[in-house]
Amino acid sequence: MSDDTLTLPPREDASTAAAAGAAGRLSGYNFAYLDEQTKRMIRRALLKAIAIPGYQVPFGSREMPLPYGWGTGGIQVTASVIGPDDVLKVIDQGADDTTNAVSIRKFFARTAGVATTERTTEATLIQTRHRIPETPLKEGQILVYQVPIPEPLRWLEPRETETRRMHALAEYGVMQVKLYEDIARYGRIATAYNYPVRVNGRYIMAPSPIPKFDNPKMHRNPAIQLFGAGRERRIYAVPPYTAVESLDFEDHPFAVERWDQACALCGATDSFLDEIVTDDAGGRMFLCSDTDHCAERRRSRGADAQEGTT
Amino acid sequence: MSDTPLLRVRGLTHLYGRAVACRDVGFDLWPGEVLGIVGESGAGKTTLLKCLSAQLVPTHGTVEYDTRDRGLVDIFAALSEPERRMLLRTDWGIVHQNPRDGLRMAVSAGGNVGERLMAVGARHYGNIRREVLDWFDRVELNRDRIDDRPDGFSGGMQQRVQIARNLISRPRLLFLDEPTGGLDVSVQARLLDLLRRLVAETGVAAVVVTHDLGVVRLLAHRLMVMRGGEVVEHGLTDQVLDDPQHPYSQLLVSSILQV
Amino acid sequence: MYVAVKGGERAIENAHKLLAEERRGDPAVPELTLAQIDQQLAHAVDRVMTEGSLYDRGLAALAIKQARGDLIEAIFLLRAYRTTLPRFGASEPIDTAAMLVRRRISATFKDVPGGQVLGPTFDYTHRLLDFDLEGPTAPPPAEEGEAAPGAMPRVVDVLSRDGLLETDEEPEMSGDDSVGDVTRDPLEFPADRDLRLQVLARGDEGFLLALGYSTQRGYGNNHPFAGEIRLGEVAVEFVPEELGFPVELGEITVTECQMINQFRGSATRPPQFTRGYGLAFGHCERKAMAMALVDRALRARELGEEVTAPAQDEEFVLSHADNVQATGFVEHLKLPHYVDFQAELVMIRAMRAAAEEQAAAAGKAAAE
Numbered sequence: 001m002s003d004d005t006l007t008l009p010p011r012e013d014a015s016t017a018a019a020a021g022a023a024g025r026l027s028g029y030n031f032a033y034l035d036e037q038t039k040r041m042i043r044r045a046l047l048k049a050i051a052i053p054g055y056q057v058p059f060g061s062r063e064m065p066l067p068y069g070w071g072t073g074g075i076q077v078t079a080s081v082i083g084p085d086d087v088l089k090v091i092d093q094g095a096d097d098t099t100n101a102v103s104i105r106k107f108f109a110r111t112a113g114v115a116t117t118e119r120t121t122e123a124t125l126i127q128t129r130h131r132i133p134e135t136p137l138k139e140g141q142i143l144v145y146q147v148p149i150p151e152p153l154r155w156l157e158p159r160e161t162e163t164r165r166m167h168a169l170a171e172y173g174v175m176q177v178k179l180y181e182d183i184a185r186y187g188r189i190a191t192a193y194n195y196p197v198r199v200n201g202r203y204i205m206a207p208s209p210i211p212k213f214d215n216p217k218m219h220r221n222p223a224i225q226l227f228g229a230g231r232e233r234r235i236y237a238v239p240p241y242t243a244v245e246s247l248d249f250e251d252h253p254f255a256v257e258r259w260d261q262a263c264a265l266c267g268a269t270d271s272f273l274d275e276i277v278t279d280d281a282g283g284r285m286f287l288c289s290d291t292d293h294c295a296e297r298r299r300s301r302g303a304d305a306q307e308g309t310t
Numbered sequence: 311m312s313d314t315p316l317l318r319v320r321g322l323t324h325l326y327g328r329a330v331a332c333r334d335v336g337f338d339l340w341p342g343e344v345l346g347i348v349g350e351s352g353a354g355k356t357t358l359l360k361c362l363s364a365q366l367v368p369t370h371g372t373v374e375y376d377t378r379d380r381g382l383v384d385i386f387a388a389l390s391e392p393e394r395r396m397l398l399r400t401d402w403g404i405v406h407q408n409p410r411d412g413l414r415m416a417v418s419a420g421g422n423v424g425e426r427l428m429a430v431g432a433r434h435y436g437n438i439r440r441e442v443l444d445w446f447d448r449v450e451l452n453r454d455r456i457d458d459r460p461d462g463f464s465g466g467m468q469q470r471v472q473i474a475r476n477l478i479s480r481p482r483l484l485f486l487d488e489p490t491g492g493l494d495v496s497v498q499a500r501l502l503d504l505l506r507r508l509v510a511e512t513g514v515a516a517v518v519v520t521h522d523l524g525v526v527r528l529l530a531h532r533l534m535v536m537r538g539g540e541v542v543e544h545g546l547t548d549q550v551l552d553d554p555q556h557p558y559s560q561l562l563v564s565s566i567l568q569v
Numbered sequence: 570m571y572v573a574v575k576g577g578e579r580a581i582e583n584a585h586k587l588l589a590e591e592r593r594g595d596p597a598v599p600e601l602t603l604a605q606i607d608q609q610l611a612h613a614v615d616r617v618m619t620e621g622s623l624y625d626r627g628l629a630a631l632a633i634k635q636a637r638g639d640l641i642e643a644i645f646l647l648r649a650y651r652t653t654l655p656r657f658g659a660s661e662p663i664d665t666a667a668m669l670v671r672r673r674i675s676a677t678f679k680d681v682p683g684g685q686v687l688g689p690t691f692d693y694t695h696r697l698l699d700f701d702l703e704g705p706t707a708p709p710p711a712e713e714g715e716a717a718p719g720a721m722p723r724v725v726d727v728l729s730r731d732g733l734l735e736t737d738e739e740p741e742m743s744g745d746d747s748v749g750d751v752t753r754d755p756l757e758f759p760a761d762r763d764l765r766l767q768v769l770a771r772g773d774e775g776f777l778l779a780l781g782y783s784t785q786r787g788y789g790n791n792h793p794f795a796g797e798i799r800l801g802e803v804a805v806e807f808v809p810e811e812l813g814f815p816v817e818l819g820e821i822t823v824t825e826c827q828m829i830n831q832f833r834g835s836a837t838r839p840p841q842f843t844r845g846y847g848l849a850f851g852h853c854e855r856k857a858m859a860m861a862l863v864d865r866a867l868r869a870r871e872l873g874e875e876v877t878a879p880a881q882d883e884e885f886v887l888s889h890a891d892n893v894q895a896t897g898f899v900e901h902l903k904l905p906h907y908v909d910f911q912a913e914l915v916m917i918r919a920m921r922a923a924a925e926e927q928a929a930a931a932g933k934a935a936a937e
Contacts, residue, residue, distance in 0.1 A: 008603075008627045029653065058755035063648040068897030070904065093908045097577040100904050106578070130908050148898070159884055161758050169392045173399075173429025177414075177421045180428065183435055184418055184457045186920055192912035211912035231894050233755035249435040257915045275911055289908055 032079040033111040038062055042080035042235070046226060049237035054199030055167070056150050056234040064230065071104055071129060073228030074146035077235065078108065078127050081142060081226070087115045089123035094131040094272065094289035101129070118292050130193075132214040134271045134293035137223035139240065145208045147229040150236065152196040152206040172204050175247060183252055195254075198245050199238055207244075213256045213272045218244040261286040266297035314376050316341050316483060316515050317362070322371035324357050330539045331357035335371070337534065337544070341482065344509060344516045346530030346547060348523060348562065354539040355519040356487060362517060363404055363485045364394050375483070377401070399429055403476030403514075407488040409468035412475070413460050419446075419471050420456040426479040445474040450504060466497040473505070477512060484509075484516040490525060502528045523562065527551060535559045592637050606630040615822075615851025616640055620892065621647030622752065622771050624821050624850050641773075645893045651752075659748065661806040661815055665825045667720050668801040672852075675724045676795040677829060683721035688800060689852075724797040725827045725844070734829065734842045758884050765867055765887060766860075770848060772890030774856045780880040781862035789878030791865050793845065796829040800852055824849045826857035830865050832872065843872060 030036065038060075045059040064072040082088065088108055092101040096118040104127060105116050117123050120135040129146040137143060153163045156174045166172065175196060182190040195212040199205045207218060208227060218225060218238060225238040238244060246254040262269045264285045271293060273286040288294035315338035322335040332354035339345055347355050360366035362373055364385050374382045378401065383389060389397070398404070406412035413422050424432075424442045432438050439456075446453050449470040460468050469489060476484060489505065490498040506529055509516060518529055526533055526547055533550045535543040535558065543556040554560045593600065607614050607630045617629040621644045629647060636642035672688025675681050687693075728734035749764040751771075756764060769777060784790055802822050806815040828845035845865030847857035866880040867887075879885055889895060 008631065033653075035653070035655075058757060060753045060755055063645075063652045063752070063893065065649045067645065067900060068894045069899075069901030070897060072897075093905045098905050099577045099581055102577045102581055106581075129904075130906070148901070159758075160888075161884070169395060171395070171429070173425055176428035176433075177417060177425050180424060180435065180438065181418060181421050184420060187923065188920070190916065190920075192916040193909040209906075209909050211908055213912065231898055250433050251436050257912060259915070272908065273911075274907060275914065289911075 029111055031084070031112055032082050032108065033065075034062065034076065034079045038076075039080040042076055045235045046077065046080065046237060049226070049235050050224070050239045052203070053238050053242050054197075054203030054205040054236060056236045058233055059235050061230045061233040066103070066107065068231035069148060070100065071127075071146040072230030073232075073235070074127050074129070074144050074230075075104060075107065075228075076230055077144045077226050077228035078125060079112075081144075082108065082112055082114060082125055084112070084114060086124045087117050087122055089117050089120060089126045089292075090128075091126070091131060091133070091290075091292075092129040093274075094133075095291040097291070119296070120292050121296075130209050130211075131272070131289060132210055132217045134268075134288070134290040135296070136217075137221060139222040141223040143221075143223050143225050145210075145225065145227045147206065147208040147227050147234075148231075149194075150206055150227065150229040150232050150234040152194075152204050167203060170202070175204055179247060179249065179252075183249070189248065189252060189254075192257075196247050198247060200242050201245075204247070205236060205238075205244075211257065211272060212246065212254070215244070215246045215254070216256065220244075259286060263288045263294060263297075266294045266301065268294070268297055314382050315339055316343075316376050317517075318372075318374040318382065319362065320372050320374075322358065322361055322368050322373065324354075324361055324366065325369045330354075332361070332536070332539045335534075335541055339483075339515055339517065341515055342513045343532065344518060344530045346526030346533045347517065347519045347536060348521060348526055348533060349536035350521060350562075355521075355536055358536070359485055359487055359517065359519045363402065364398065365404075399426055400479050401481050401483065403479070403481040403484040405469070405472050405476060405484065405486040405489050407491045409460065409465070409472050412472045413468065415459065415461045417459070418457045419451070419460050419463070422460060422471055423474045423478055425475065430479070441478065442474075445478050448477075448508070449474045450500075464497075465493050466501055469493070469501060470504070473508070477508065477514070480512070481514060484514050486516060486518045486520075488520050488522075489518065490522065491520075498525075505529055523551065535562065592635070601634055603627055603630040603634065606633050612852065613638075613640060613643075615849070615853050616774060616856070617643045617647055618850040619853055619856060620644045620771055620773065621651065623647050623651045641892050641896050645896070648893055658807060658809075660818070661808065663803040663805060663821075663823065665799065665803060665823070666723055666726070668799060668803050668823075668825075670721045670799055670801040672800040673721055673797065674795070675797045677724060677797075678727075681722075681724055681727070683717060686721075721799070723799075723827070725829070728796070728829070728842060732841070735832075735844060756887060758887075759870065760883060760887060762864075762868070762871075765883070766846065766848075766864060768887045768890055769860045769863055772860070773892035773895070774853070774859065776890055776892070777859040777863050778855060780866070780886060781859035783878065784862050784866050784880045789866050789869070789876075789881045791843075791845070791862075792831040793828045793862055793865065794830075795858065796827040796844075798824070798826045798854060798857065800824045800854070822851050824851065824853050824857045826854070826861045828858070828861040828865055843868070 041060055045057045049055065049057045061073065061076060064075055066072055066075060078088070088105065090096065090101045090105040090108075092098040095101065108114060109116060120126065120133045120137075123141065125142045125144065126133065127144040127146070132143070151160075151163050153166060153175060156178060157163050157166065166174075179189050182188065191212065193211045194206055194209045195215055197205050197207055197215060197218065207215060220241050220243065221238070222240050224240055227236045229235070248254040257272070259273050261273065263271065263273060265287055268288055272289045274289045276285050276287060277283070278285055317339040320336045323333050324331045335358055337345065347358060349355050357366065361368040364373075367386055372387075373385050375385050375397070376382050385394060385397070404412065414425075420439065420442050423445055424438045427438050427441065443453055443456060446456060451467060451470050451474070455463070455467075460471050463471065490501055493501065502525060509529065516529070518526065520526060530547045533545065533547045534541050535550065535556065537558045543550055543554065543559045550559060551563055554563045607626045610633065613633055614626050614629045617632055617640055618624050618626065621629065621632070623629070628650060629643070632643035632646040633640070635646060670683075670686060672690065673683065673686045675685065725734055729736050749761065749767065751764055751767050756768065785793070800822070802820045804820055805818045807818050808815045826847040828847070830843045830845055832841055832843040843865065845861035847860030847864065849856045849860070863880055863886060866878070867883055869876050869881040870883070874881075876882060
């Protein structure tokens with residue numbers, strides 16, 4: 001290595017570059033970035049996950065160009081199921097224009113060249129971080145969740161070898177004990193997000209850090225729900241119309257959050273609201289976290305107003 | 311009165327490499343009976359207890375238990391691991407010498423005692439709590455402590471929590487490893503009285519391992535004396551303690567204070 | 570009137586442009602070339618190759634330049650590139666006994682066949698800042714001597730011959746002869762030694778250094794001696810299916826460390842020394858030594874030792890050794906979490922309201 005330049009290994013040739021360029025996506029990479037073998041491996045894991053609802057399937061998570069913890073699991077799942085005709089929506093905290101959602105949507109635009117949308121009703125594939133869209137999903141849609149910690153028992157038992165056994169033997173007593181402890185200490189179950197659920201009456205699952213407000217949406221949802229945890233290397237799934245029940249006690253039943261206010265933009269009283277601090281005197285306003293849902297409501301209210309039907 | 315014992319042990323032997331922990335132990339235990347196993351430390355009592363309670367797989371021999379639905383079964387050969395674990399949570403109880411081994415220190419006393427109920431499907435908080443408080447009374451624990459964590463309890467209180475945690479599932483067989491070890495003499499006496507009362511009330515059978523002859527005198531119907539891994543004498547407690555036959559038993563008995 | 574914040578996409582683009590500007594720095598300052606990084610920041614390149622799991626000095630240098638010197642960021646870049654490369658097979662195990670040795674030391678014997686060869690080392694330098702390096706330097710050529718002919722025998726082989734050192738006759742592999750690959754398959758516990766070594770080889774040098782250090786300070790001490798540390802070039806050979814015999818693909822530089830540790834023997838085995846092994850790309854002694862200490866600590870289970878210390882805890886060590894995973898998750902806290910935070914706010918306010926009600930009711934009752 002004695003010359004002034006350092007030669008790098010050769011990359012793609014002109015023909016693949018041209019083909020990729022024509023499709024409007026980044027040259028030198030396979031469709032949706034992952035190689036076909038990896039996609040096949042992930043699809044096999046997905047099939048297994050769908051066959052055993054709520055069960056965590058280990059998979060060979062790949063190093064991705066986005067950092068672990070930033071959605072690599074969700075991205076790998078999406079990359080494995082997306083096709084050229086799909087319409088992709090990506091949200092983070094319910095919004096399409098948060099930086100993480102923008103970054104991931106751009107990633108798929110560059111590597112797959114698929115159409116993207118902000119409208120839930122138009123999407124065939126929705127990747128989400130920490131929220132389920134307010135607009136009810138339909139059969140044929142796929143919802144991909146980004147999961148940081150897939151193991152619901154992790155906080156009670158740090159060892160993977162032990163939690164695997166607990167799931168295999170359905171030894172979930174500790175989970176119930178944890179809820180008991182909450183009630184004994186706080187008078188209520190103190191979990192506000194990533195609230196544990198029982199899927200298909202068998203496996204206890206971590207729904208990802210969605211607020212408990214969203215838990216009921218998972219129950220018997222017509223869409224396919226897929227969960228990807230890249231760093232922890234686990235995939236799980238809830239097939240359409242599957243029972244998903246939040247854990248509770250008979251005399252302390254599961255309940256969702258409620259606000260006293262309505263959305264300041266669209267007036268919704270039944271959606272999850274973000275709190276915006278407007279001044280340093282404690283002024284606050286509340287807005288729908290789901291930006292598409294809010295915009296849709298505003299659109300139809302505007303249309304109703306024009307037609308004089310409100 | 312059934313013909314099958316609750317627990318049948320034959321030829322139980324466990325080796326660590328070439329060292330013999332226990333050799334050729336055999337006995338029958340009947341419902342409601344308490345068997346004491348005594349000997350010095352290193353005599354093999356704890357290993358024996360671990361084999362009996364399915365915590366250790368013995369090198370040779372069998373341990374059979376009279377299950378509720380299948381009768382007498384070999385707990386190692388005829389039961390799967392899930393079935394054994396279920397047994398340990400319901401029909402059996404284990405009171406460890408060190409409460410830290412038998413309790414969840416990060417969970418409240420109430421949570422500890424109620425766990426077995428929740429593990430088998432109890433889902434009504436109020437009912438669970440009521441039953442837990444009931445057991446607090448039975449083991450003479452102050453109801454006010456139900457939400458406190460056991461790491462702030464005295465040794466005697468921790469043992470009471472352990473006992474309640476096990477008995478709440480109405481087990482038919484209880485294993486106790488030095489239940490009063492490390493406790494004050496007066497605390498020991500009260501705990502033994504409690505155990506004796508509870509055993510009589512619940513009709514539970516028990517295997518008690520201890521080096522303290524006072525414990526077996528109070529709790530056990532029958533006694534096995536162990537030395538160097540072997541059972542040297544076996545009989546009714548009073549008979550063995552008042553009229554020991556084997557020289558080692560005589561040595562043991564003569565070394566306790568006669569009161 | 571509140572207008573929802575938009576323009577996340579433009580903000581990201583602008584951030585990237587600013588980054589590119591800052592990466593270049595002052596345009597009057599000459600731009601770094603990859604050759605400069607490779608030659609003059611060689612240890613950085615070595616580390617990035619080792620933890621990036623990819624032997625290519627040029628790519629590693631590029632990654633370092635792109636990452637502005639942040640080595641973990643560079644490792645991330647290299648790993649992401651590695652994912653896209655096709656695999657055509659596994660090489661033959663490299664034979665470090667046949668290494669073209671440039672540095673070889675042993676702490677267990679005063680002298681060994683082949684001698685103690687110091688090579689290019691910082692070890693005996695006095696750590697005084699050398700201000701001569703501020704300007705251009707032209708170091709005089711180092712003295713040359715006659716190289717010893719033939720391969721340099723390994724110290725550990727001396728001990729093995731006498732039966733004093735355990736050999737690999739009973740490998741820990743679970744029946745399957747192929748080497749596992751943690752970049753393809755998920756790691757499951759308990760993990761066999763081949764996978765453990767893989768994770769350690771890719772693992773963060775700082776993390777392994779701290780764990781190795783902890784064993785020396787009593788957290789799972791295994792009485793290590795540096796049996797041998799060697800640095801030099803080894804051939805990488807591959808057996809193509811069509812040919813059926815090995816073909817040399819090239820040479821790589823590696824640092825290898827063999828630690829020799831004490832063992833007390835058991836009911837079935839007479840006392841023998843045990844080993845810890847470390848291997849890194851390029852010249853990475855600290856990494857290779859720390860890896861060997863942790864490798865030995867993790868063998869506690871198979872050697873029948875009590876697991877008492879963090880360095881011996883397989884799940885703990887292997888789950889947290891990967892710095893790309895670690896930094897991803899630690900830094901992901903920068904992502905918006907306001908929805909979950911909102912959920913917490915709602916809950917805490919409800920609890921406080923309930924507590925206030927209770928206090929007010931109690932106060933009223935007391936007053937009556």
